[in-house]
Amino acid sequence: MSTSLLFRAIQPFRVNKMLTLLLLFAAMLVFFSTRSPYFLTFNNFMNVLNQMVEVGLIAIPMTLVIISGAMDLSVGAILGLSAVSLGLAYESGMNIWLSVIVALLVGSLCGSVNGYLIARHRMQAIIVTIGMLVMLRGMIYVLNEGRPISGYPEPFYFLGQHAIAGIPVNAIFLIVMFLIATFAMRRTRFGTYVYGLGNNEEAVRYSGVPVVRIRFTLFVLSGLFSAMAGVFLVSRLASAEATSGTNIELDVITATLIGGTHIFGGRGSLTGTFMGLLIIVFLRNGLNLMGVSVLYQSVILGILILIAVGKQKV
Amino acid sequence: MKKIGSTLAIGLLAFALAACGNLGNNGGANTPSAGGDTSATAASSSESRSYFINPKSIGPAYWAAAEKGAKQAGTDLGVEVIFNAPTEADSAKQINMIQDMLTRQVSGIGVSPNDAKAVGPVFKKAADQNVQIVTWDSDAPETDRKYYVAPATDEEVGQKLAQTIGDELGGKGQVAFMVAGLGAQNQIAKADAAKAHLAANYRDIEVVTTVASDDDQQKAFANAQNLIKTYPELKGIIGFAGGESPAAAEVIEQAVKAGTLKQGQIALTGIAVPSLVKNYVHNGTITTDIIWDPGILGYVTVYVLDQLAQGNEITDGMEVPNVGPIKVDGQNIFIGMLEVTKDNVDTFSF
Numbered sequence: 001m002s003t004s005l006l007f008r009a010i011q012p013f014r015v016n017k018m019l020t021l022l023l024l025f026a027a028m029l030v031f032f033s034t035r036s037p038y039f040l041t042f043n044n045f046m047n048v049l050n051q052m053v054e055v056g057l058i059a060i061p062m063t064l065v066i067i068s069g070a071m072d073l074s075v076g077a078i079l080g081l082s083a084v085s086l087g088l089a090y091e092s093g094m095n096i097w098l099s100v101i102v103a104l105l106v107g108s109l110c111g112s113v114n115g116y117l118i119a120r121h122r123m124q125a126i127i128v129t130i131g132m133l134v135m136l137r138g139m140i141y142v143l144n145e146g147r148p149i150s151g152y153p154e155p156f157y158f159l160g161q162h163a164i165a166g167i168p169v170n171a172i173f174l175i176v177m178f179l180i181a182t183f184a185m186r187r188t189r190f191g192t193y194v195y196g197l198g199n200n201e202e203a204v205r206y207s208g209v210p211v212v213r214i215r216f217t218l219f220v221l222s223g224l225f226s227a228m229a230g231v232f233l234v235s236r237l238a239s240a241e242a243t244s245g246t247n248i249e250l251d252v253i254t255a256t257l258i259g260g261t262h263i264f265g266g267r268g269s270l271t272g273t274f275m276g277l278l279i280i281v282f283l284r285n286g287l288n289l290m291g292v293s294v295l296y297q298s299v300i301l302g303i304l305i306l307i308a309v310g311k312q313k314v
Numbered sequence: 315m316k317k318i319g320s321t322l323a324i325g326l327l328a329f330a331l332a333a334c335g336n337l338g339n340n341g342g343a344n345t346p347s348a349g350g351d352t353s354a355t356a357a358s359s360s361e362s363r364s365y366f367i368n369p370k371s372i373g374p375a376y377w378a379a380a381e382k383g384a385k386q387a388g389t390d391l392g393v394e395v396i397f398n399a400p401t402e403a404d405s406a407k408q409i410n411m412i413q414d415m416l417t418r419q420v421s422g423i424g425v426s427p428n429d430a431k432a433v434g435p436v437f438k439k440a441a442d443q444n445v446q447i448v449t450w451d452s453d454a455p456e457t458d459r460k461y462y463v464a465p466a467t468d469e470e471v472g473q474k475l476a477q478t479i480g481d482e483l484g485g486k487g488q489v490a491f492m493v494a495g496l497g498a499q500n501q502i503a504k505a506d507a508a509k510a511h512l513a514a515n516y517r518d519i520e521v522v523t524t525v526a527s528d529d530d531q532q533k534a535f536a537n538a539q540n541l542i543k544t545y546p547e548l549k550g551i552i553g554f555a556g557g558e559s560p561a562a563a564e565v566i567e568q569a570v571k572a573g574t575l576k577q578g579q580i581a582l583t584g585i586a587v588p589s590l591v592k593n594y595v596h597n598g599t600i601t602t603d604i605i606w607d608p609g610i611l612g613y614v615t616v617y618v619l620d621q622l623a624q625g626n627e628i629t630d631g632m633e634v635p636n637v638g639p640i641k642v643d644g645q646n647i648f649i650g651m652l653e654v655t656k657d658n659v660d661t662f663s664f
Contacts, residue, residue: 036418044414044417047416050413051410051413054406148429148430148431150431161435237406237429237432239429239431239432241429243405244405245406246402246404288411288418291396291398292398294399294400294411295401298401
């Protein structure tokens with residue numbers, strides 16, 4: 001009797017993953033604010049928002065791709081290639097905003113190669129995107145010979161270094177993108193199909209849904225958003241480097257998994273990913289402010305992933 | 315559906331409230347941090363000065379030795395030293411970390427930038443906040459950094475290496491150069507200086523070739539093997555980057571073991587951390603290895619930042635306690651090099 005009561009009492013917490021995440025996040029905020037007087041300040045919050053944009057932008061399509069039962073490991077390399085393309089285009093005398101469009105096209109193109117192989121030829125997503133990761137990263141070094149490209153015009157820095165009413169421009173862009181994507185996932189057939197793909201691809205196919213086209217679109221989106229992240233990164237750091245975006249896929253997937261998206265697809269949400277994102281960036285920021293060595297930070301982050309994925313049953 | 319939406323809204327709201335709640339404090343007297351460190355300027359005149367020392371990455375023994383020196387300086391000067399960096403040499407992560415430290419309102423930052431250009435904006439932000447900026451080990455010219463703490467100029471390092479090999483050869487014979495990259499400015503400058511020094515002081519020494527490994531250990535190894543085969547008369551090798559002389563030493567020892575080379579036939583020197591060449595120095599394959607102490611690099615960086623934060627000037631020949639005098643040339647500060655020999659190789663911790 002008493003045990004069943006207890007179960008009923010904790011039931012809502014187990015069911016509502018979002019609440020668990022919110023509580024975890026709130027606990028983190030309280031903990032860090034007692035540890036560092038600088039944590040709970042407007043400046044620091046805006047600083048963190050500014051830093052989470054690249055990971056956050058890529059996390060949007062990544063969540064959809066994972067929900068659809070696939071995976072994209074090439075996002076970091078696409079980010080790097082787009083960033084370097086932007087730099088090279090600008091260096092060759094092109095207008096900066098045209099260079100941005102070039103970068104976005106390059107990203108979309110890489111994404112469509114992924115999509116073509118995975119959707120049309122039904123190749124394994126992990127293998128295709130690992131291949132792309134290695135190949136694109138190599139291409140970056142070939143293109144720019146390992147040297148950073150810098151010296152962009154002042155208006156370009158508006159994207160990554162400026163703020164409107166104290167809120168970084170890139171953070172506003174990220175939040176708008178999250179809202180649009182959330183709307184698309186909730187209110188359009190596309191969203192329903194994405195969940196369907198992850199749950200039972202065959203059933204969705206036999207229902208006459210254009211499976212190939214949807215999967216293809218997802219990977220193009222992934223490429224496009226990675227390129228956007230590349231553009232914002234270059235604007236923020238004022239430099240396009242060959243190493244840009246290395247290992248960013250780990251942060252992106254971590255945020256997605258902590259946010260409750262199931263690694264085998266079918267379940268997950270963008271809201272969860274957003275919370276996961278807040279948790280990892282604030283965790284890192286708080287530990288940095290406390291002066292905790294980065295080595296311990298990795299350990300703590302790893303434990304968080306294990307806890308997050310540990311709840312997922314096959 | 316609705317529930318998730320409202321959860322997000324509440325989350326954002328809580329987030330915004332938390333942020334705004336402290337906005338007032340921030341603009342005002344900064345109540346939470348009562349005790350003196352209310353702003354960067356006030357902090358530098360109080361006892362609670364703190365410095366963020368940022369290497370390129372965390373892990374290699376070289377940086378661990380630098381950390382020891384920086385922390386020691388913190389203890390000696392009674393200031394707080396935070397030594398941290400990303401686990402990989404990644405510019406974006408490094409800059410995120412510097413930004414975090416600026417919100418912590420440290421009095422100064424000492425950075426070894428992964429990308430000299432990319433640190434520009436964050437250095438500018440630091441300078442606007444009246445935070446002292448010094449680069450160390452690697453420079454970022456054309457930024458707001460006040461000083462660059464380095465072991466020595468590339469010319470001095472090149473001359474020192476040339477001097478070492480010239481003396482060991484008794485001023486006669488063929489010498490080969492091994493560099494990390496033919497395109498890297500710091501490598502070119504060192505090699506050119508060594509060449510000039512040899513030409514001026516040791517007329518009978520001939521530099522037969524310069525080979526580049528592109529910082530690839532296996533390639534450096536292959537380069538050394540080729541040198542021995544191609545130049546049977548070769549008397550000396552200089553390694554201009556950290557991986558070159560250990561690779562050459564390994565090749566020479568293997569050739570000696572195989573009987574294709576006589577012990578001591580080729581003199582070898584270069585820049586390498588003592589831990590990598592310890593055995594070769596004991597075996598006599600390397601008589602003198604040139605290095606600087608990353609610990610002193612870290613120590614001097616903290617010391618210089620602390621002087622700057624207190625508004626003191628940095629002058630040439632200025633005495634750094636526990637280290638000795640430093641050479642100041644414009645915005646460059648040099649700590650000097652060390653000779654690693656059989657007698658002292660075991661005393662280094664890096």
